[in-house]
Amino acid sequence: MKIVIVGRGILGSSLYHLLRRKGHEVKVIESGERRVFPSLIHSLLLKDRDIELARMSLDFYREFSVPMKEFISITLGKVDSEILNSWERAGVEIxxxxxxxxxxxxxxxxxxxxxxxxxxxxxxxxxxxxxxxxDLLKEKVYLDGKEIHADKYLVVAGPWNPCLLGVKTKSYYCWATLVASGVKELGNHFIYDYEKGFYSRPLLGLGTGIAIVGDGRAIESPPGRRIPVDENEVLDRARERLGSLHPLYTAGEFCEGTPDMRPAYGPMTDKILYAGGLDGYGAEVGPGLAKLVVEFIETGEKIKEYFLDRFTGVTDFTVGREPHEI
Structure with missing residues (x-):
């Protein structure tokens, strides 16, 4: 089958490798407008079926030799016992x-x-x-005005999906700050602080006090605009736990949010398929969602919990809490 993928983010890249391994002819279209960060968090400390997607993603990274580095994490705040049990069932030692x-x-x-x-x-x-x-009516995809022919088109362009397809998702800005701290342990631990309202993760894991701190508010906006943020919105909360933090650099990118802040996939037409809504945790669930998309293309099997038609009655919504925040 000849397949065109629109978008070369985590989801598009995962689909490319999975479909090529299945023997399909695959072409990827990429605008190059979105920044690619060197490393992102992959966590199994999620909820419900998202844990299974994260496990599928972890298997993908191992299968395709994507480099990873494991760290100890510390969660602060009350966590429901059933969530803790689900983490242990996923193989996490807590x-x-x-x-x-x-x-x-x-x-x-x-x-x-x-x-x-x-x-x-x-x-x-x-x-x-x-x-x-x-062009959904004609089931055609154009690249810089020229039609691209394929048997299937997979549109996985993240925050640009609402513009390209009119799908019921929204683009929002998510951001974090690189900080220096006298707390050296900060450089080789993950912290999820649900009491103070922030997360921290190592920059490189060198055992220094250099880390990335985030969990500021999501700012709904069309992709590509420069968004000013107040980094102290998060850092003041983190300082209550960690003491002095010196901000070095604040950066972010646009994410795509769904009405329930969970991933989604499904057909827009017979030939055009949508997948996205990674909601700020694409490294956790993106490759797992790609596996579901490939299964749907080849067998028609769909996982209703993630299928796009669950938003049929939605007219409008506000971007909510990201799913990796338990």
Whole structure:
């Protein structure tokens, strides 16, 4: 089958490798407008069926030799016992203990969190640079005004999906700040602080106090605009736990949110398929969702929990809490 993928992010790159392995002829179209970060969080510390998607993603990274580095994580705040049990069923080793350098009791997890060097995955995918236009009525896709012929078109352009397809999702800006701290442990631990309202993850894991701190508000906006943010919105909360933090650099990118802040996929027409709504946690669930998309293309099997038709009655919504925030 000849397949054109519109978008070369985590989802598009995963689809490219999975479909090529199945023997399909695949072409990827990419505008190059979105920044690719070197590494992102992959975590199994999610909820419900998203944990299964994260496990599928982890299997994908291992199958395709995407580099990863595992870290201990510490979760602060009350976590429902059933969620803890689901983490253990996923193979995560957890225990509650006092963490002296945080001066707090926390849930210490091993095997749950890692940095995945996602730029290595994305850079491995050949692509044609240009801007795509989708005509749903005629079931045609154009690249810089010229029609691209294929048996199937997979539109996985993240925050540009609402513009390209009119799908019921929204683009929003998500961001974080690189900080320097005197707390050296910050450089080799993940922190999920549900009491103060922030997360922290290592930049490189060198055991220094350099880390990335985030969990500011999601700002709904069309993709591509420069969005000013107040970094102290998050850092002031983090300082209550960590003490002095010196901001070095604040950056972000646009994400695509669905009405329930869960991934989605499904047909727009017989030939044009949508997949996206990675809602700020694409490194966790993107490759897993790609596996569901490939299964749907080849067998018609669909997972209703993630299928696009669940938004049929939705007219408008506000971008909510990202799913990796339990």
């Amino acid at each position: 225990r509650e203990e006092h963490v002296s350098w945080l001066k707090a009791n926390g849930i210490v997890a091993r095997g749950g969190d890692r940095l995945v060097y996602i730029s290595r995955l994305i850079s491995s995918v050949p692509f044609v640079r240009g801007k795509a236009k989708i």
